[in-house]
Amino acid sequence: MGLSISREAVNNHIEMTTRDGFGNVKSVKTESDLATGLLNGIDVKFTSQAAQIAGTSGLEAGLKISPNENLTIGIGTDAVIVTINNGFWTMEGLARSINYQIATAIETGATDLLGLNASVVEGEIRLTYEKPATAADTLSTNIVITNANATTLGFVNGSYSGFVNGVKDQDYTEWGFSQFVDTVVNTVLPAGTGILISVSDGVSFMTISLMVTMGVLDVTDPDMRSFKLFQASVNDTLGSVAVRIDQHGGAMAFTSLHVGKYHDSTNAYTSLVSINMADADQAVFMQSVFGVKEGTAKGFGDANFRLHIVDNSPQFHIGADQGQSMNISMSNMSAEALGVDNIDMTTVKGASAALGRINKAIDLVSAERSKMGAFQNRLEFAINNLRNTHSNLTASESRIRDADIALEMIEFTRNQIISQSGTAMLAQANMVPQGVLQLLQ
Incomplete structure (x- = not known):
């Protein structure tokens, strides 16, 4: 097999x-x-394991804005109309875009907006106002939002003291990665740089485009690349390369489509993934942002096996005739076999995974108990049937025994009659010579 x-x-x-x-x-x-x-x-x-090169970070939950969203943010007598262009945004990208539009409004004379700032707090956009020392004492510290058309961001019209949080629409949450590069910090990858990755399975390779970097001049444009769309495009582009890209939590991973050693009709191959960047600067960027290192990873174990199965399950003869038998087997129900011997309940993720394993173990045990119940019912039926068969056989044997005794008595009587007839005939024959002897005397 x-x-x-x-x-x-x-x-x-x-x-x-x-x-x-x-x-x-x-x-x-x-x-x-x-x-x-x-x-x-x-x-x-x-114990087979596919070759894999996995990152440690870089993916985050952002928002898909569609169509454009607008809101007017006012402080005192000044206001700014903020427009969020449709597309995929990281939360930091949204804050950057809002702050840029506020700064532009201040430069054009809306000085009451000084001290207004957008930031990301616990995954939501927060607008905060801190009144500067140079502001007039009569200047209100309330943030006034009007003309709000930002249902995805979650801002509504109203006046708020000091700060206001948006409550994003979870239905529009999208996982992806930022294409923004702070050129003040990273001077070797200017905006417009294409980040390229060469992916190989040891037999063939393909170069894929991760992103084109964005800079400070692009802050009003959507800054996130959707991982779902990126994944679909990359896996389609890789084609004949037996590697796929997937998301693991907040990181991406390049995984071989083969496990350990796999075999075709003529050769054996090792599961392999190799990643190389276009240059050293991009390699540093890839490792620092995504935690993905250049290199080669190999799988272990075998993907193809030959099994020789010996059926050693107990066999019970459950009938009076030939071939009336059944096999009874029970699966291993130990904690290790059920996969619950090593579960982690110390984290939310571990507890969630443990619940799945426990539910599966319960299903397996229930199925095994049902199978044991079916075996028990079948054996009880066989026992009752054998009892009836035993009674019938005993009655038949008794009737046969009674019939044999009668036959033997008939045979015994017949033999007695024959014996007595022979004796009488012998006595009669002996009388003739005795009579002759008497006459001679």
Whole structure:
């Protein structure tokens, strides 16, 4: 029987498939290193791992603005009309754009806006006003929002003292990465620089475009690249390269489509991923922003196996005739086999994953109990049936025994009659010579 394993990086699922010599195929998916239900009564444990180069950061939750959103922010007698262009934005990008438009308004004479600032606090845009020392004592410290058409950002019309928080629409949350580069800090990657990544699986390679950097002159333009769209484009572009890109939390990962060593009809290959940047400056940028290092990673273990299965499950003869038997097997129900021997309840993520494992373990135990109940019912039925068969056989044996005794009595009587007839005939024959002797005397 052939066994193959292919790893899906999304949600860390492993798909295992068996194919027997007759072409029958069965597949199961698991989140652990144990596959249950692939073979009847047999759990398959494996250690194969796909090659992977994963980052540690760089992805964040932003917003998809569509269409343009506007709001008027006023302090005292001055106000600024803020426009957020449609597209994908990081929260920091939104704050940058609002602050740029406030600064532009101040430069054109709206001095009451001095002290007004946008920032990101706990994932939301916060507008804060701190009255400068040079402002008139009569200047109000209230932030006045009017003409608000910013439902995605979550700002509504009203007057707010000191600060106001937006409450973003969660339906428009989008994961992605910022294309903005602060050229004051990073002088080697000016705006308009294309960040290129060469991806190889050890056999072929492909160069993909990560982003084109944006600078301070682009602050009113959407600054985020949607990871979903980027992922779809990259995975389509990679084509014949057996590597895919996926999201793991707040980071991206390049994962081989093969696990460990995989085999075709003639050769064996090693799961491999290799990442190279266009130059040293881009390599530093990629590592500092995304935590992705240049290099090569290899998988381990095998993706194809040969299994020789021996059925050693107990077999019970449950009938009076030949072939009336059944096999009884029970899967391993230990904590290790159920995947609950090593769960982490110390973090929210670990507890969430543990709940999934526990639910799956409960389902497995319930299914096994149901199977045991079916075995018990079948055996009880067989016991009752054998009891009836035993009673019938005993009655039949008794009737046969009674019939044999009668036959033997008939045979005994017949033999007695024959014996007595023979004796009488012998006595009669002996009387003739005795009579002759008497006459001679």
